Amino acid sequence: MKRIFLALLIFSLSSFAKDYTANPEVILFINNIVHQYGMKTERLHQLFSDVKVQDRALKLFRPKQVKKRTPQEIERLKKLYPYYGAWDRYRRLKVTPLRVKQGIAFIRHHIKTFDEVEEKYGVPKEYIAAIIGIETVYGANVGKYPVFDTLTSLAFEKNRRNRFFKKELEKYLHLTYAQGIDPKDVYGSYAGAIGLGQFMPSNYEAYGVDFDGDGRVALQKTDDAIASIANYLKKNGWRAGEPVATRVSYEGMRFKGYKTGYQKTYDAKNLAGITLRDKTWRYKGKVRLIKLNKQHFDELWFGAKNFFVITRYNHSAYYAMAVHQLAQEIKKGLTSEN
Numbered sequence: 001m002k003r004i005f006l007a008l009l010i011f012s013l014s015s016f017a018k019d020y021t022a023n024p025e026v027i028l029f030i031n032n033i034v035h036q037y038g039m040k041t042e043r044l045h046q047l048f049s050d051v052k053v054q055d056r057a058l059k060l061f062r063p064k065q066v067k068k069r070t071p072q073e074i075e076r077l078k079k080l081y082p083y084y085g086a087w088d089r090y091r092r093l094k095v096t097p098l099r100v101k102q103g104i105a106f107i108r109h110h111i112k113t114f115d116e117v118e119e120k121y122g123v124p125k126e127y128i129a130a131i132i133g134i135e136t137v138y139g140a141n142v143g144k145y146p147v148f149d150t151l152t153s154l155a156f157e158k159n160r161r162n163r164f165f166k167k168e169l170e171k172y173l174h175l176t177y178a179q180g181i182d183p184k185d186v187y188g189s190y191a192g193a194i195g196l197g198q199f200m201p202s203n204y205e206a207y208g209v210d211f212d213g214d215g216r217v218a219l220q221k222t223d224d225a226i227a228s229i230a231n232y233l234k235k236n237g238w239r240a241g242e243p244v245a246t247r248v249s250y251e252g253m254r255f256k257g258y259k260t261g262y263q264k265t266y267d268a269k270n271l272a273g274i275t276l277r278d279k280t281w282r283y284k285g286k287v288r289l290i291k292l293n294k295q296h297f298d299e300l301w302f303g304a305k306n307f308f309v310i311t312r313y314n315h316s317a318y319y320a321m322a323v324h325q326l327a328q329e330i331k332k333g334l335t336s337e338n
Contacts, residue, residue, distance in 0.1 A: 016055070020048040026156060029166065037174050044173075047148065047183060054145060054153040057190040061159040087292035087299065087318065094134050094322040095329065103129045103330040104337070106138045113211070113223045121230035122240025126334070128229050130327035131313060135198040142195060142220065143188040147172060151192040151201075168192055172201035179216050195219025197229045207232040229313075236312040237305065244306045244324045245290065246281045248274050253297040260291040262303060262311045262320065274300070290317050 020026045030044045107114055107129050114125035129138075136142045151172055154165035172192065176183045188194040192201065199208065199219050208217035211227035219225045250257065250273055257273060258266065265286035268274075274289075281302075288303035301321070310320035 016053050018051050018053050020051055020152065020156060021045050023156060029155075029170075033170065033173055036170075037177060039173065039177050048152065051152045052146065052149045053157065054150045054190070057145060057150050058153055058157050058159055060190055061154060061161050085292075085294035085296075087294050087321075090318045091322060091325070095326045099133050099137070099326060100329040100333055102138050103133045103326065104333040106132070107330065107334065110222055110226065113226050117211070117227050117230045121227070121234045121238075123230040123233050123238055124327070124331070126327040126331040127233070127244075127310075127323065128226055129330055130323045131229055131310075132196050132225065133326060133330075134319070134322060136196050139196045139222065139225075142198075143190070143193065145188055145190050145192070146184065147186045147188045147192050147194060148183040150188070150190065154192065165192070168201050171205060175201050175204050179218075196222060196225035197232075199228065199232075203232065207235060232313065233309055236309050238309045239305055242285075242306055243281065243283050243304050244310070244327075245301050245303045245321065246276065246278050246283075247299065247301050248276055250274050250300055255291050255298040255300050258289055260289040260300075262288050262290065262308050262317045264288060268302060276302075290321060292318070292321065 026048055030041065030048065033039050033044060034041050103126070107125055114128070117123070117128065118125050132138055148169075151165055151169040155162060155169045156166075159165075169192075173183060175181075176186070186194060189198055193199060194201070194204075195218075197219055204217055204219065207228055208219065209224060209227040209231050210217050212221060212223040217224055217228070219228055258264075258271065265288055268283075268287050271287075271289070283302075283304050285305050288307060290301040290303045290307070292299040292301070303317075303320070307320055307324065310323050311317065313323075314320070
C-alpha cells in the first residue's frame with residue numbers, strides 16, 4: 001500500500017490541472033489560431049480550460065545548475081560504471097545486440113515499404129530503421145506524455161524554450177484540426193514529439209509524407225513514418241550512394257591535434273598525422289573530425305556530408321554516430337541472411 005500511495009503521490013506532483021483561459025497570453029494565442037486557421041473559439045477555450053501541467057517535462061527545460069563532481073564522486077562513478085568513457089556509455093544504451101536483431105526483423109517485416117522508399121528517396125533502409133530504433137525502439141516506445149498538455153505547459157509555463165514550444169503548439173493544433181483528430185488523444189515524448197520517428201509538429205508540415213495514400217500523414221503508422229524520415233534526410237541534403245563515416249588512426253591515446261565536431265570541415269589530404277583505416281574509402285568531399293571519448297583513449301572518425309545530414313535530425317555527433325553504427329550492424333545482419 002505504501003508503494004501505491006507513493007506512486008500516486010509522485011504522479012500527482014508531476015501533473016496538475018490548470019485553467020489557462022484567464023491568461024492574457026493564451027487569449028492572444030487563441031485569437032491568433034482562430035484568425036489564422038479558422039478554428040472555433042469555443043473549442044479552443046474548452047481545450048485550454050483543463051490542462052494537466054506536465055511538471056516533469058518542464059523540469060527538463062528549465063535552466064540547469066551544473067554541479068562540478070569531486071574526485072571522490074568520479075572514483076565512485078568509475079566503480080559503478082566499468083565503461084566510464086562518454087561514448088562507451090552512450091553506445092551501450094543505443095547500439096545493442098537486441099536492437100540490431102529487432103532492426104533486422106523490423107526491415108524484414110516492412111521490406112516492401114523500405115524498398116520503395118529507398119528507391120524513391122535514395123536513403124538506405126538500414127539508416128531509416130536505425131533512426132526509428134534509437135528514437136522509439138521500432139515503435140515500442142513512442143512516448144506517454146499527452147502532447148497537447150505537454151506543449152501547452154512548455155509554451156506558457158516559464159522555461160528556456162517558451163517561444164519554440166508556442167510555435168510547436170500552434171502547428172500541433174493546426175495539424176490535429178486539419179486531420180480531424182482530437183488534440184487530447186495524442187501521446188508523445190516529454191518535448192511533444194510524435195510517432196515512430198519522433199517528429200515535432202512543425203516537421204509534419206515540412207517533411208511528413210502520406211506514403212500509404214489514406215489522405216493523412218500519420219507518423220504513428222509505419223509506412224508514413226519510414227517515408228517521412230527518408231524525406232527529412234533527403235531534404236536536408238542526403239547524397240544517395242555516398243558513405244557516412246569511416247574510422248581513422250592518429251598517434252597517441254587522446255586526440256587534440258585539430259578541432260573536432262560535426263560543424264568544422266577539412267580537406268582530408270591536409271590533415272597531417274591522420275590516416276585511413278579503410279583503404280577502400282573513396283570519398284572526395286570535405287570531412288568532419290568526430291572524436292568519441294572512450295575510457296582509455298579517443299576514437300577518431302571522418303564524417304562525410306551524410307553524417308552531417310543525420311545531425312540535422314538530432315544535433316549531436318554521438319547521436320549521428322550511434323545511428324551510423326547501428327545501421328551498419330543491421331546491414332551486416334541483413335547481408336548475412338541472404
